[in-house]
Amino acid sequence: MANKRRDFLKKTTLATAGITLSSGINAMSAQSYNNIIGANDRINVAIQGLGRRYGAFINGIVAKDNNARLLYLCDVMQSQMHKAAEKVGKKISYKPKLEEDIKKILDDKNVDAVFMATPDHWHTPGAIMAMQAGKHVYLEKPCSHNAWENQLVVTAQKKYNKVVQMGNQQRSSPQSIKIIKDIHDGILGDAYKAIGFYANGRPKVPNPVKADPPQGLNWDLFQGPSPRKDYTHDTWNYNWHWYGWDFGTAEMGNNATHELDIARWALDVNYPKYVDVLAGKNHFKDDGWEMYDDMLATYTFGNGKIIQWDGVSRNAYKKYGRGRGTLIMGTEGSVMIDRDGFERFDRKGKLVEEMKSGKAEGGVALGGGGDLSTRHTVNFLNGIRGKEELTSPIEIGAKSQMLTHYANIAYRIDKGFDVDENSGTIFDREAMALWKRTYEPGWEPKL
Numbered sequence: 001m002a003n004k005r006r007d008f009l010k011k012t013t014l015a016t017a018g019i020t021l022s023s024g025i026n027a028m029s030a031q032s033y034n035n036i037i038g039a040n041d042r043i044n045v046a047i048q049g050l051g052r053r054y055g056a057f058i059n060g061i062v063a064k065d066n067n068a069r070l071l072y073l074c075d076v077m078q079s080q081m082h083k084a085a086e087k088v089g090k091k092i093s094y095k096p097k098l099e100e101d102i103k104k105i106l107d108d109k110n111v112d113a114v115f116m117a118t119p120d121h122w123h124t125p126g127a128i129m130a131m132q133a134g135k136h137v138y139l140e141k142p143c144s145h146n147a148w149e150n151q152l153v154v155t156a157q158k159k160y161n162k163v164v165q166m167g168n169q170q171r172s173s174p175q176s177i178k179i180i181k182d183i184h185d186g187i188l189g190d191a192y193k194a195i196g197f198y199a200n201g202r203p204k205v206p207n208p209v210k211a212d213p214p215q216g217l218n219w220d221l222f223q224g225p226s227p228r229k230d231y232t233h234d235t236w237n238y239n240w241h242w243y244g245w246d247f248g249t250a251e252m253g254n255n256a257t258h259e260l261d262i263a264r265w266a267l268d269v270n271y272p273k274y275v276d277v278l279a280g281k282n283h284f285k286d287d288g289w290e291m292y293d294d295m296l297a298t299y300t301f302g303n304g305k306i307i308q309w310d311g312v313s314r315n316a317y318k319k320y321g322r323g324r325g326t327l328i329m330g331t332e333g334s335v336m337i338d339r340d341g342f343e344r345f346d347r348k349g350k351l352v353e354e355m356k357s358g359k360a361e362g363g364v365a366l367g368g369g370g371d372l373s374t375r376h377t378v379n380f381l382n383g384i385r386g387k388e389e390l391t392s393p394i395e396i397g398a399k400s401q402m403l404t405h406y407a408n409i410a411y412r413i414d415k416g417f418d419v420d421e422n423s424g425t426i427f428d429r430e431a432m433a434l435w436k437r438t439y440e441p442g443w444e445p446k447l
């Protein structure tokens with residue numbers, strides 16, 4: 001009987017809900033559309049960064065109805081460019097150009113937009129270079145490497161008036177759009193708490209030792225905005241996430257970005273007034289992992305609302321019955337939201353509504369790609385044409401990203417701190433010392 005009841009509650013389509021991708025979302029300002037491409041014009045795009053994420057954009061780019069053309073594939077590792085060319089070549093009848101230096105691509109006036117899926121330290125500097133060259137930008141998470149960049153990329157979008165979509169693709173989920181609109185309309189009563197969570201079983205990583213860069217890797221271009229240093233073994237292939245703060249933003253920037261965005265969206269809050277974390281490295285203590293692999297972060301907001309992040313990188317026990325998601329709690333019930341949809345419960349814990357896409361994307365697996373990323377890509381292309389409002393314009397995504405920077409700073413200084421709820425500035429000198437990073441001379445982004 002329970003299964004029959006569950007089937008009765010389950011809705012697998014949104015037709016009867018009467019929602020569209022533009023409902024319940026934050027709109028781009030009208031000023032952002034001044035330079036849009038005509039509705040029927042082809043959009044020429046480049047992809048910078050051909051690691052685990054770029055494949056998520058391909059279906060949206062190559063679909064005939066979207067009238068886009070992939071002009072360039074860009075990566076600092078030759079083997080990744082050739083693998084990507086082979087993979088993409090199975091979906092298109094032409095050959096994109098291969099180029100390791102994004103600056104040369106930005107000089108091409110035929111390029112209208114850039115999809116950026118590089119390591120974290122490249123995101124804001126690369127996005128600003130692209131905007132300055134007149135390109136629209138799909139900017140993968142995290143949209144910034146540090147809090148200073150987080151503010152700068154928003155300022156740049158306003159100055160150069162380009163369409164900039166942040167790559168937190170769950171903002172394009174029809175199920176998430178629908179239930180968060182319902183939460184804002186009071187379906188949970190007063191929503192007062194959100195818990196974002198993530199559990200993964202990442203393995204032991206090598207201890208980095210000085211080595212020659214791998215064949216085909218342009219180590220200088222890989223470092224880009226980061227101060228120059230010698231290459232260490234196995235840095236370039238994903239482990240840059242965990243080898244210090246030169247390139248990565250730890251699991252906060254890597255994965256917490258997504259769930260904290262849903263939490264902030266659902267509770268309809270901006271900056272917190274206080275941030276504190278409990279975090280540490282608890283697994284494989286003798287390996288090369290230099291950051292925390294377990295973090296509990298708490299964000300307290302001025303209206304009494306609370307967001308928590310419960311993330312474990314190297315213990316895959318599913319505390320909430322799944323690998324990742326966001327639990328929203330209200331005075332009249334709760335909602336569990338993930339990339340596959342949502343489940344809503346009344347105050348006594350009884351399931352009263354469920355909506356699933358049946359097309360779960362990514363989970364905690366490396367890489368990504370699927371229905372949500374395709375929707376997000378198409379939304380970006382339609383945003384450039386002025387046909388849709390962006391589901392995740394950079395000024396919205398950056399507010400969520402700031403939560404990850406606060407947590408990383410609190411971990412690094414080993415204490416919590418107060419935040420200005422209006423500006424997002426931290427009231428702590430030690431914390432503010434980590435507001436910005438040091439850049440390789442000539443690489444600091446400037447407007």
